Amino acid sequence: MTRPRVHVLALGGTIAMTGPGGHHITPRLGAEELVRAVPGLTDVAEVTSEQLRQVPSTALTLTDLLAAARRVRSALDAGADGVVITQGTDTLEESAFALDLLLDPGAPVVVTGAMRSPDAAGPDGPANLLAAAQTAASHAAHGLGVLVVLDEQVHAASTVRKVRSFGPGAFVSPDTGPVGWVVEGRFHPRTVPAGVRTVPEPDEDRLAATVVGVLPVHLGDDPRAVVAAGGLGYAGLVVDSLGAGHVPPSFVEPLAELARIMPVVLASRTGGGPVHTETYAYPGSETELLAKGLLPAGWLDTRKARVLLTLLLAAGVPREEIGAWFTPAHVA
Ligand code: ASP
Numbered sequence: 629m630t631r632p633r634v635h636v637l638a639l640g641g642t643i644a645m646t647g648p649g650g651h652h653i654t655p656r657l658g659a660e661e662l663v664r665a666v667p668g669l670t671d672v673a674e675v676t677s678e679q680l681r682q683v684p685s686t687a688l689t690l691t692d693l694l695a696a697a698r699r700v701r702s703a704l705d706a707g708a709d710g711v712v713i714t715q716g717t718d719t720l721e722e723s724a725f726a727l728d729l730l731l732d733p734g735a736p737v738v739v740t741g742a743m744r745s746p747d748a749a750g751p752d753g754p755a756n757l758l759a760a761a762q763t764a765a766s767h768a769a770h771g772l773g774v775l776v777v778l779d780e781q782v783h784a785a786s787t788v789r790k791v792r793s794f795g796p797g798a799f800v801s802p803d804t805g806p807v808g809w810v811v812e813g814r815f816h817p818r819t820v821p822a823g824v825r826t827v828p829e830p831d832e833d834r835l836a837a838t839v840v841g842v843l844p845v846h847l848g849d850d851p852r853a854v855v856a857a858g859g860l861g862y863a864g865l866v867v868d869s870l871g872a873g874h875v876p877p878s879f880v881e882p883l884a885e886l887a888r889i890m891p892v893v894l895a896s897r898t899g900g901g902p903v904h905t906e907t908y909a910y911p912g913s914e915t916e917l918l919a920k921g922l923l924p925a926g927w928l929d930t931r932k933a934r935v936l937l938t939l940l941l942a943a944g945v946p947r948e949e950i951g952a953w954f955t956p957a958h959v960a
Contacts, residue, residue: 631673631674632672632674632709633676633710634710634711634712634764634765635677635708635711636713636714637659637677637680637696637700637703637711638659638678638680638681638715639680639682639692640683641717642717643714643741643745643756644656644682645745649747656682658682659678659679663677665753666757666758666761667754669757672765673765675761678703680692680696680699683716684716685715685717685720685723686718688716688723689836690726690935690939690942691835693723693726693730694829697727697731697829700727700731700737704735709736710737710738710763710764710766711737712739713727713737714739714753714757716741717743717799718790720739720776720788720790720799721776721789722934724739724774725786726935727774728774729826730827730829732826733773733824734771736763736765736770738769738774738776738777739760739777740757740777744795752779759778760777762813763775763782763815766814769817772784772821773786773824775807776799777810778798778799779797779799780811781806782815782817783801783806784807786821786822786825787801787927788800789929789931791899803900806818822927827936828943828945830943834943838863838941838942839938840865840937840938840941841860842865842866842868842930843857843868844868845869845875845876845879848876851883858882864938865886865891865893866892866895866925867883867893867895867922868895868896868897869914869917871896872914873895873903873917873918873924874913875917883920884917884921887922891923891937892923893954894914894917894922895928895929895933897930902924903924923954924954925954926954926955936954
């Protein structure tokens with residue numbers, strides 16, 4: 629029987645990091661070494677591999693992800709049945725979502741990494757890479773958009789987030805749970821992602837030049853950063869707001885001013901649930917901010933909203949169309 633073909637694209641991260649005595653680790657293992665370290669991987673699929681970057685994920689950019697999306701397409705065009713991308717976990721939830729937005733849903737594309745380095749007692753990288761390949765080789769993963777596989781859990785790129793700085797079990801999808809699991813070597817879907825969006829592909833130079841700022845908001849905060857944001861050359865701003873989409877009263881006018889010159893998206897810092905649109909009506913509440921021209925992020929958290937807004941602006945999507953990408957009917 630012919631095995632499915634899975635292409636592994638390596639970008640670096642802890643999964644590839646070694647160092648003296650397991651300390652001071654940096655990315656060193658290449659794509660082929662990662663593949664060779666996984667027992668049973670060649671039983672699952674005919675695996676090819678390629679090194680695209682060799683960096684901690686904090687050094688990745690959206691243009692790297694655009695390059696990765698193009699490599700994914702080439703690998704699929706060349707006959708791969710699925711693609712696995714390995715990278716650092718710190719920004720994995722953003723990378724996976726960027727790929728999800730850039731690629732048409734179709735053949736499985738799976739992002740994975742590791743919380744423990746290859747030198748650790750019980751590294752999770754090989755197990756994660758095996759489960760990712762099993763998912764990428766699965767017909768059941770077709771059309772679900774980009775998936776994230778760690779700890780035998782399979783998450784949608786649009787919902788997953790890293791919620792702990794150490795140890796396996798650091799990734800969850802707070803609102804939905806995983807879309808499935810890898811059990812006995814096979815991907816078992818249990819639900820389908822609520823909606824998969826594909827954005828127009830931006831030009832590389834324009835993407836590199838498009839900077840979307842993020843504004844954190846806290847108890848008793850002062851709005852001087854909002855005022856400053858207007859002069860920083862941002863193409864847009866995402867507000868990491870309180871609760872269901874709220875800011876201190878003193879933020880309202882500076883945010884309204886910003887929303888006149890750039891798209892300003894209102895997301896929630898809570899880590900779960902959508903920003904509201906019609907519940908509260910006090911100064912700094914979501915209804916007031918939306919009336920002043922801010923756009924609700926829907927179910928997207930701040931990190932994912934920033935990725936979406938950056939890609940839309942870099943692709944030249946007209947301002948009046950931007951809001952609909954955050955709350956399209958099928959994902960609202
Ligand atoms: N700092 C590492 C990175 O994101 C963490 C990891 O890979 O888990 O590259």
